[in-house]
Amino acid sequence: MKLYLYTLFFILIPGLAFAEDGSQLWLRYRPLSNNQMKALSTVITSVVSDEQCDSLAIDELQIAWKQLTGKELTVTPSVQEHSLIIGTNKSKLIQSFGFNKELQSLGGDGFLIRSAKYKDKDCFLLASEGKTGVLYAVFNLLKTIQTVYPFPSSMNVKEKPSYKIRILNHWDNIDGTIERGYAGHSLWKWEDLPSKLSARYKDYARANASIGINGTVLDNVNASPEILSTAYLIKVKALADVFRPYGIRVYLSVNFSSPTALGGLPTSDPLNKDVRRWWFVKAKEIYSLIPDFGGFLVKANSEGLPGPQDFGRTHADGANMLADALKPYHGIVMWRAFVYNSGMDDRAGQAYKEFLPLDGKFRSNVILQVKNGPIDFQPREPISALFGAMKQTPIMPEFQITQEYLGESNHLVYLAPLFKECLDSDTYSLGKGSTVAKVTDGSLFKNSLTAIAGVANIGEDANWCGHHFAQANWYAFGRLAWNHELSSEQIADEWIKLTFNDKKEFVEPVKEMMLDSREAAVNYMMPLGLHHLFAWGHHYGPEPWCAVEGARPDWLPSYYHKADSIGIGFDRTLSGSASVGQYNSPLREEYNALDRCPERFLLWFHHVPWEYKMKNGRSLWAELCYTYDKGVKQVREYQKVWDRMEPYVDAQRFHEVQSRLKIQAKDAVWWKDACLLYFQTFSRRPIPYDIERPVNELDDLKKIKLNLKHHN
Numbered sequence: 001m002k003l004y005l006y007t008l009f010f011i012l013i014p015g016l017a018f019a020e021d022g023s024q025l026w027l028r029y030r031p032l033s034n035n036q037m038k039a040l041s042t043v044i045t046s047v048v049s050d051e052q053c054d055s056l057a058i059d060e061l062q063i064a065w066k067q068l069t070g071k072e073l074t075v076t077p078s079v080q081e082h083s084l085i086i087g088t089n090k091s092k093l094i095q096s097f098g099f100n101k102e103l104q105s106l107g108g109d110g111f112l113i114r115s116a117k118y119k120d121k122d123c124f125l126l127a128s129e130g131k132t133g134v135l136y137a138v139f140n141l142l143k144t145i146q147t148v149y150p151f152p153s154s155m156n157v158k159e160k161p162s163y164k165i166r167i168l169n170h171w172d173n174i175d176g177t178i179e180r181g182y183a184g185h186s187l188w189k190w191e192d193l194p195s196k197l198s199a200r201y202k203d204y205a206r207a208n209a210s211i212g213i214n215g216t217v218l219d220n221v222n223a224s225p226e227i228l229s230t231a232y233l234i235k236v237k238a239l240a241d242v243f244r245p246y247g248i249r250v251y252l253s254v255n256f257s258s259p260t261a262l263g264g265l266p267t268s269d270p271l272n273k274d275v276r277r278w279w280f281v282k283a284k285e286i287y288s289l290i291p292d293f294g295g296f297l298v299k300a301n302s303e304g305l306p307g308p309q310d311f312g313r314t315h316a317d318g319a320n321m322l323a324d325a326l327k328p329y330h331g332i333v334m335w336r337a338f339v340y341n342s343g344m345d346d347r348a349g350q351a352y353k354e355f356l357p358l359d360g361k362f363r364s365n366v367i368l369q370v371k372n373g374p375i376d377f378q379p380r381e382p383i384s385a386l387f388g389a390m391k392q393t394p395i396m397p398e399f400q401i402t403q404e405y406l407g408e409s410n411h412l413v414y415l416a417p418l419f420k421e422c423l424d425s426d427t428y429s430l431g432k433g434s435t436v437a438k439v440t441d442g443s444l445f446k447n448s449l450t451a452i453a454g455v456a457n458i459g460e461d462a463n464w465c466g467h468h469f470a471q472a473n474w475y476a477f478g479r480l481a482w483n484h485e486l487s488s489e490q491i492a493d494e495w496i497k498l499t500f501n502d503k504k505e506f507v508e509p510v511k512e513m514m515l516d517s518r519e520a521a522v523n524y525m526m527p528l529g530l531h532h533l534f535a536w537g538h539h540y541g542p543e544p545w546c547a548v549e550g551a552r553p554d555w556l557p558s559y560y561h562k563a564d565s566i567g568i569g570f571d572r573t574l575s576g577s578a579s580v581g582q583y584n585s586p587l588r589e590e591y592n593a594l595d596r597c598p599e600r601f602l603l604w605f606h607h608v609p610w611e612y613k614m615k616n617g618r619s620l621w622a623e624l625c626y627t628y629d630k631g632v633k634q635v636r637e638y639q640k641v642w643d644r645m646e647p648y649v650d651a652q653r654f655h656e657v658q659s660r661l662k663i664q665a666k667d668a669v670w671w672k673d674a675c676l677l678y679f680q681t682f683s684r685r686p687i688p689y690d691i692e693r694p695v696n697e698l699d700d701l702k703k704i705k706l707n708l709k710h711h712n
């Protein structure tokens, strides 16, 4: 009976009849309250545009208006009192305001939103040098309408993106699987392309445009040569055509040995004439199909992939050859610096050693793509020393939005604080204030090619990202790529209001939980600078004891934690692996000195005795125990916070988040017990008696073997 009434309720109330599956992301346009509507209707009543070309932006505006206010936003041929005037700098009407120079300086993606007078009429101006900028301005205005109360009676917004290229990297394979993807299969339906276009392609483009993302690498960096076959390029073209109106360019990851694997050449040596010709011809073919193709992303001589070193050439030789082929069409090469070889050399220092000697040797259309930290997207890493070291080579940060090492799509971990921690870190490259943000946005070294990449967490799940809160990480990446000065708090605030609701009772506690969540994950997984304690084969659960016969040592946790009877941690000081020496002063000295090293990086840089006294007076062992315990407590707290939110959230999203928090809480205990019980076999000290006792036996934990299919 209860079920019957419930069903009836949904059938009878239109608008509630659709499932709240999260598919609308942050683009929901919920009806405004009467007060909000009043404030808005006193300043904007109609829209005018003297250009056809902005129809997409106008459409978006009109759709949103209808949903927000219940009214049509009428398009008028001429300016009226309270008109919203929209257009590019080409429009005569826009030009009449005299902002030409300012608009030019903001570029095709930047925009102005201004209160202005037109022949004594009060109006709002929304303008850009380019069409994409106009679309961005519309999304910005719509965001303001939904998140700022009351709607301001006058506006003076001027925005220009921090990075020219704001790009997602999809690790999507052409067989439809996604490497490190936790939200179902790939969105790209290669078997249906080019003739059948999924409706989600447009939704994807629109969502990206709404946060300023303007590029997408469609395929995995572990690239199949087949992606460059004519059959696939025609499919890529079909996607590029859908994305183009939204200002999104398509890029491809390429396999360095494509000339051999696809073209049948005996070699892929970058200095070989036939190889060079092969790439030139391939570039020509690509651009004949996709005139605005963005360029290539390359993972070479990394984790077993082919690269120029197979032929005794350097990374610069390889990158430059591709850059030469793309140059006539203004394409770029994003060359990854994620390289490390198995051996005795500290993995954390290898990319720097490999690439620093090549500084200044790359073509101007090459940009080096560097992961935020020197190892691999761990819950916490210091920055890669390459930021700020390569002074003559543009560098783009690579962040991981997909939560490979952060609980996949089961854990609620808001990543803006992680991204910000990297961007705001000082490299001291040209003295104090040389932050990663300034090193990479072109302001410090005056380079004009600037970019930032995020490894996408998007799949074909209805809610796109697996966990409803993982949408916030896609959103945060886009917002920070647009403006790296935004705070994590501001981004969370926007996202919550747009995605859920604007009730203070909901926004505040949920925001607090999000802002705290990355630190919680560090606490229950790898506190105090620990890293890579993950299980073999997947990167979900703990296996600090992991030993696989014949395995590369640098793929095993013991390589990183180095726990023994004396202590724990990787000695990267000048008397250890010396990787600390790759940082500029004063970072180098600070990290090198045990008593000055920030405790969040302690075990990253030092092998520390169990009895070492921490700043708060506890021993290292005790501090490790308390920190793991704190992480567990934080997640238990999130469960309480979320359960209290039930009145403010639709049932489906409430329950889905609730059930994932249960998994996260169990996982946090798993992490804590596994790490503490295992490290205790070395420390031989008791777990402080005032914290929760382990609920697992170490032997049982060692038997856990996850079903990879479930997790990948």
Ligand code: GCW
Pocket (backbone or CB within 6 Å): 171, 179, 180, 221, 222, 299, 338, 376
């Ligand atoms: O961390 C490793 C991942 C690989 C990934 C690689 C990379 C795409 O475990 O799955 O491969 O990094 O970034 O190239």
